[in-house]
Amino acid sequence: MAVREGLLSLLSDGPRYGYQLKTQFEAATGGIWPLNVGQVYTTLDRLNRDGLVGELAAAAETETAQKSYELTAAGREALGAWWSTVPVDEPPPRDELMLKMLMAIDHGRDHALAVVTSHRTALLGLLQARRREARQQTAAGVTPPHDLLAAQLVHDALVVRAEADLRWLDLCESRLLASGQPDRTDGAASERSEPAGPTARPTPARRLTRKARR
Amino acid sequence: MAVREGLLSLLSDGPRYGYQLKTQFEAATGGIWPLNVGQVYTTLDRLNRDGLVGELAAAAETETAQKSYELTAAGREALGAWWSTVPVDEPPPRDELMLKMLMAIDHGRDHALAVVTSHRTALLGLLQARRREARQQTAAGVTPPHDLLAAQLVHDALVVRAEADLRWLDLCESRLLASGQPDRTDGAASERSEPAGPTARPTPARRLTRKARR
DNA sequence: CGACACATGTAACACGTTACATGATTTG
DNA sequence: CAAATCATGTAACGTGTTACATGTGTCG
Numbered sequence: 016m017a018v019r020e021g022l023l024s025l026l027s028d029g030p031r032y033g034y035q036l037k038t039q040f041e042a043a044t045g046g047i048w049p050l051n052v053g054q055v056y057t058t059l060d061r062l063n064r065d066g067l068v069g070e071l072a073a074a075a076e077t078e079t080a081q082k083s084y085e086l087t088a089a090g091r092e093a094l095g096a097w098w099s100t101v102p103v104d105e106p107p108p109r110d111e112l113m114l115k116m117l118m119a120i121d122h123g124r125d126h127a128l129a130v131v132t133s134h135r136t137a138l139l140g141l142l143q144a145r146r147r148e149a150r151q152q153t154a155a156g157v158t159p160p161h162d163l164l165a166a167q168l169v170h171d172a173l174v175v176r177a178e179a180d181l182r183w184l185d186l187c188e189s190r191l192l193a194s195g196q197p198d199r200t201d202g203a204a205s206e207r208s209e210p211a212g213p214t215a216r217p218t219p220a221r222r223l224t225r226k227a228r229r
Numbered sequence: 230m231a232v233r234e235g236l237l238s239l240l241s242d243g244p245r246y247g248y249q250l251k252t253q254f255e256a257a258t259g260g261i262w263p264l265n266v267g268q269v270y271t272t273l274d275r276l277n278r279d280g281l282v283g284e285l286a287a288a289a290e291t292e293t294a295q296k297s298y299e300l301t302a303a304g305r306e307a308l309g310a311w312w313s314t315v316p317v318d319e320p321p322p323r324d325e326l327m328l329k330m331l332m333a334i335d336h337g338r339d340h341a342l343a344v345v346t347s348h349r350t351a352l353l354g355l356l357q358a359r360r361r362e363a364r365q366q367t368a369a370g371v372t373p374p375h376d377l378l379a380a381q382l383v384h385d386a387l388v389v390r391a392e393a394d395l396r397w398l399d400l401c402e403s404r405l406l407a408s409g410q411p412d413r414t415d416g417a418a419s420e421r422s423e424p425a426g427p428t429a430r431p432t433p434a435r436r437l438t439r440k441a442r443r
Numbered sequence: 444c445g446a447c448a449c450a451t452g453t454a455a456c457a458c459g460t461t462a463c464a465t466g467a468t469t470t471g
Numbered sequence: 472c473a474a475a476t477c478a479t480g481t482a483a484c485g486t487g488t489t490a491c492a493t494g495t496g497t498c499g
Contacts, residue, residue, distance in 0.1 A: 017324075017328050024332035038477095048328075111230070116382065117258050117382065118238035119238075121257040122241070165334065168331065169331070175393045190382060247450070247452085249450095252449095265488065265490090267490080270451065296451080
């Protein structure tokens with residue numbers, strides 16, 4: 016649910032047709048979010064299906080296949096809801112870094128700590144690279160003012176996000192070190208499940224496996 | 230690409246069957262990421278199709294429909310790549326807040342500033358709520374140690390993210406205020422496109438509309 | 444017995460994304 | 472003329488997600 020709302024937002028400024036929306040979407044996002052034209056048409060179809068946009072039959076005047084779309088009342092309402100709604104993460108979004116961390120913890124503290132350090136260095140490198148890019152970007156000011164602002168804000172967001180991730184990794188590390196839990200790198204299995212030989216008898220299936228015979 | 234890797238990670242500990250994976254996935258994520266069982270089976274099928282996991286024919290021993298899955302060599306390799314790879318956002322991920330902000334800017338500085346302030350207050354409220362939750366959570370320590378650590382880290386992540394978003398909103402505000410760009414709330418149209426009456430002649434189609442007749 | 448947890452699986456749909464086909468128009 | 476841009480659209484695939492159908496075993 017991102018392209019949908021983007022198109023709605025662009026359409027709220029007046030009727031547009033597909034290719035135009037692609038162009039304006041990319042312009043509005045500072046050229047950072049390329050958008051395949053095909054997706055515009057499929058998304059427009061879906062929006063049309065859902066009654067959020069309507070075809071503007073005025074295409075006859077141009078003799079070409081240009082079909083314009085405009086917001087319907089429902090579309091305008093949906094867009095308004097989007098503007099006023101803050102994305103409440105409930106349940107929390109499936110973030111890759113988060114999931115990776117949790118899964119790593121599941122594999123033992125050592126693994127988790129390794130993931131922390133490797134990702135920290137990688138993220139630090141990314142941050143530096145982005146700062147370098149930013150300097151070059153401002154040096155060669157080629158983009159128009161609007162696009163420049165957009166590009167700058169996107170860059171800010173990426174930097175802030177990366178910093179947040181780094182801070183979170185630090186938190187993970189300290190929490191991991193604080194929890195005196197012993198590592199379960201084989202040998203000493205934790206409470207989680209059996210050491211898992213090739214034919215491990217899995218925890219929740221004990222009963223089933225035990226009396227499988229009717 | 231999140232559930233896939235999660236299942237691979239769980240399977241790297243030994244063969245598992247579907248329901249078990251659901252249980253362990255939810256346990257590993259501190260009960261915060263509920264996972265529909267059906268999705269486990271479909272994902273397992275897809276992983277099987279891609280040759281990352283294989284069925285363990287040992288189900289015969291249990292007489293029941295329990296089919297276990299295990300990692301293949303390719304699966305183990307994919308998982309290893311996952312562990313060592315830091316998610317590099319290139320192009321940047323379609324973040325909803327970011328997109329909303331950019332689209333708001335496209336609609337004029339005033340609108341953008343309004344979105345900033347509304348989202349800031351909403352995010353602040355969310356932050357406070359989460360801090361409150363955290364206090365209650367630690368007070369009623371019901372969850373086992375592992376799940377508690379996971380839940381705590383997820384909570385940390387959410388808080389850190391929210392703080393980052395707030396910081397970014399502040400940045401947006403200052404950038405917006407710094408850019409002396411006049412607002413384009415009707416009347417004075419910006420460089421972007423025509424004021425867009427019902428039959429607006431769209432910018433990139435000038436030529437087409439002009440000589441449409443073959 | 445009836446409710447509930449365990450266990451597997453299918454069908455359907457959502458959105459995002461890419462590749463492809465097609466044609467008109469502009470421009471070098 | 473040829474290449475690039477403008478312009479529309481379809482087909483196909485990928486993952487995530489939910490709802491549903493089905494059956495066994497446990498427990499109060």
